[in-house]
Amino acid sequence: MIKLEHVNKSFHNGKPAVRDVSFEVNTGETLVLLGTSGSGKTTTLRMINRLIAPDSGQILVNGESVNTQQTEALRRNIGYVLQDNGLFPHYTVAENIGIVPTLLKWDKKRIEERTRSLMEKLRLSVADHYDEYPQQLSGGQQQRVGLARALAADPAVLLMDEPFGALDPVTRASVRKEFRSLDEIHNKTVIMVTHDVPEAFELGNRICLMDKGAIQQTGTPAELLFNPVNDFVSNFFQEQRFWLELNALRLTDIRSWLSDTVPGENHAPVLKGEDSCWDALEQLTTLSAPVNILFNDKLVRIDTSELMHAFTQYKQTVSGHGRSTRLS
């Protein structure tokens, strides 16, 4: 668990880089720090593992102030992934991944097993890359090694600063997908910095939107979209709003506005209530035919106009009326 309380930081020029930032991230949750360039995201992240000292405010990691913890011990319990991966060029892939376990004096066999297991999970061929050096790998492979290194000692906390930012769009999407499906991250507290809106929506349980060093709003993707607290938040998502909204809403969220049409004997594909409205629209458009959705209670059939009608009804009901139904 990570908690920031009224944290402030100015650099030598006196201009506030981070202003009165407070948030809490629970175990098993990913919070994304999103915002324009210079909005204070990296400074906020780097204060958590004490690479930067705050001027005022409290930062707690697992209930304990970072100031009272020994810096080395604190950092060994925090995995840190950087945009440029920060691998040691003169260490092999295996040596890079094993750095923290070696510092923690794990025995050799345990380090080797852990390294192999992480490489397999991150789709890095052990046979091909175990003894290679970072410069022999592609950018995507280097970033996977960076992730494996951060996860090696199973830290409770993972901090990621634009972890996929240096990758081309195709590699970026695939490394991101692998990251998302890693069982390793489900029991961790994760904070990730990005300025990529779709990435924030894909990976964040909650998003903390920053501007000029201050938090504008913290909430689920749906809360930020459907209940923005000010014009900055509303305008920030304007360009991709339709796509983001359909992505942020699960079919379950619009269930009450869908009819109970029972499917006939057709073989239309079955979506689940947890799938997004975007998933449904994609299927409907590709097939040019109705699709079936399996909710807890029953199987129903919908077409495109019914989907869009329910989506509009949801927006009218939820916007400006407090929290949306999607909580995580």
Ligand SMILES: Nc1ncnc2c1ncn2[C@@H]1O[C@H](COP(=O)(O)OP(=O)(O)OP(=O)(O)O)[C@@H](O)[C@H]1O
């Ligand atoms: N070491 C430093 N010395 C002086 N000013 C700094 C330093 N680091 C950051 N700043 C300033 O603090 C502000 C916040 O910077 P920060 O890097 O946290 O923003 P960011 O949101 O992460 O931006 P980006 O997305 O471009 O990385 C900026 O105005 C930046 O110029």
